[in-house]
Amino acid sequence: MGLVVQKYGGSSVADAEGIKRVAKRIVEAKQNGNQVVAVVSAMGDTTDELIDLAEQVSPMPAGRELDMLLTAGERISMALLAMAIKKLGHEAQSFTGSQAGVITDSVHNKARIIDVTPGRIKTSVDEGNIAIVAGFQGVSQDTKDITTLGRGGSDTTAVALAAALDADVCEIYTDVDGVFTADPRVVKKARKIDWISLEDMLELAASGSKVLLHRCVEYARRYDIPIHVRSSFSGLQGTWVSSEPITQGDKQVEQAIISGVAHDTSEAKVTVVGVPDKPGEAAAIFRTISDAEINIDMIVQNVSAASTGLTDISFTLPKAEGRKAIDALEKNKGGIGFDSLRYDDQIGKISLVGAGMKTNPGVTADFFKALSDAGVNIELISTSEIRISVVTRADDVPEAVRAVHTAFGLDSDSDEAVVYGGTGR
């Protein structure tokens, strides 16, 4: 007997039928002897519909009021889910984020969880109820106003509750079977991963994998919560994301050298051309960007040409923030000192992720060779200890992802994944 926190996304509870199906699944977990807390998102497109309504009333709705509005979405789905469970003969109670003790900062629309005080949830499950909790929402510590956590917030709610309740597992139910070695829409032969470490998952999430959002994985790693990502439409085992490998049968699943290939075409590239190669220049550029509240991803600077003493600095950022970045840099051109700016939103990023690359020197070379064999030109390179990312033309991304996926033996009909020997890469 354990405590299980489950999370169901909007597509799983899109209509009355979906809610009844999810209710059955929750009851199964309870019948298996567990205490169950289920975190639920708003039904299907509810959130988008509410945003539309807000825009009809005001083109720039106030953050506090937008949060008040959007939180109606989970209120509807969680109450219906509790009703559906009671109909199956089990006791259930629904709780808002505030009632569940999800305490956040006061940044409306993208609040961060500061603390979780799940006293009412604990009491409810100890009394034998199934507790249904609204995802995506909380209450601000300072103003007591209702807040929302931003995109993917329900996953974070689930992991944070699992941590606060010391749950045995956090099950994230979604419309796919788990985490794949690449996006199955791009790579038909992508393989479901049985187990992946929290570190590798963090890199995949940061590199464009959409199954789990970065913030949620970060939370799971900080509190060491095992996550089980699985489909709400099937009974299959999904992907375990945890610090310790799982066992299947009597065999421990081994750490793969390469966990997967992620890609991202949502970014643009800005190149600052003709920057004097002297201390303080990069700082001036990125101070300007951060003052404009723009989040950036990769930063690349190469050695300067000896003849001019000038260098180029490139960085990538979400396309939606491109205009703002260019404006901010142009405005500060005098202070920073550069020749010109180049903006390119036809780029894509391909990332290879795997803790195994730390100890396998051939990975980087094989990665570049696979891209070269596929005729893909590399524009930027950036690496971390367990990831290599390259920027290419956006058009090249699908082919590049498939080529890399095949080269590393990740295709589902490969006999075996590639095996490396030696240490260091």
Add this chain to the structure above:
Amino acid sequence: MGLVVQKYGGSSVADAEGIKRVAKRIVEAKQNGNQVVAVVSAMGDTTDELIDLAEQVSPMPAGRELDMLLTAGERISMALLAMAIKKLGHEAQSFTGSQAGVITDSVHNKARIIDVTPGRIKTSVDEGNIAIVAGFQGVSQDTKDITTLGRGGSDTTAVALAAALDADVCEIYTDVDGVFTADPRVVKKARKIDWISLEDMLELAASGSKVLLHRCVEYARRYDIPIHVRSSFSGLQGTWVSSEPITQGDKQVEQAIISGVAHDTSEAKVTVVGVPDKPGEAAAIFRTISDAEINIDMIVQNVSAASTGLTDISFTLPKAEGRKAIDALEKNKGGIGFDSLRYDDQIGKISLVGAGMKTNPGVTADFFKALSDAGVNIELISTSEIRISVVTRADDVPEAVRAVHTAFGLDSDSDEAVVYGGTGR
């Protein structure tokens, strides 16, 4: 400068346009130098749609969860209204029933307000904001669960908040111009009432007038809150409901002898035939009814026939509860002792209301004469100090209401209302 509590019903905020129109009206009240608290219902048919959704999931949804579900409705309308007001350049904050301090008992779906502690509302308006409050909802004192107040609950929220905030007036905005001397859909010549006492309004509400519900008027009378019922679609003065007459120009509006004619065709009549005329019989009947949690309206018992020592007792009740009442009585037939039951759901009730009838002896006679002239047969009669009600065939109701309305000079093109002399009736 004063404090005004306004209430807007679902038809006033049915869509984005309605919300913008209401926002303008709220801002006008603010610009006239008032502090403004606006209580708002769910948009248009939202509540009915949510109930439909609940019934798709569970035919008998649990009260706690139904309340959690339904309260999403006002959450949506109040957040949108706050956005629309901010768009007009004024500060606004929305508050749930719980945040507004509406404390209720724990009877889900028809909770009663126990206390109102509007500290956050007071702070908000003192800081210069317009406060928008969700009608119809509160939080239970004992369980801290979300509750709803039942039909017409938003009016009660508004009056209760007005009382707790010591407001100067509670304005109830609706889709008609005010309280009429009869239902304008039945009596084309019905006249808008400029002022009506809280007592007369209470009797009209109890007799089937739908503009204000009984519980809301009761609350206003207990705390002596003046209510102004008016249209959200026009700028016209509506109907003042208050203990003290209002002045128009430099003239005080006089108390009418007859305030209006109400009717109700939502009830059925049960007759318990052949009841022994001895002490305890009526008590046994109505104990049975109240044990079945059925609310009844009129009770009529006539003198018994001397020959048999048996009498008949009739009562009226909502049609929806008819089956339950008959079953309960049949089950207790042995204990109560009666011959048979008669059930009739083709009845209607017509009520004449006016404090003036206390001091005008001719009213009752004129009422019965008007009905007789219209060929309407009377089945039951019941009176209070300021009301006479009769039960007739349902089909006769429209004609009966028009006849009585005309006879008492209430028609809008009458020269003058009927004037009585003398005292006592």
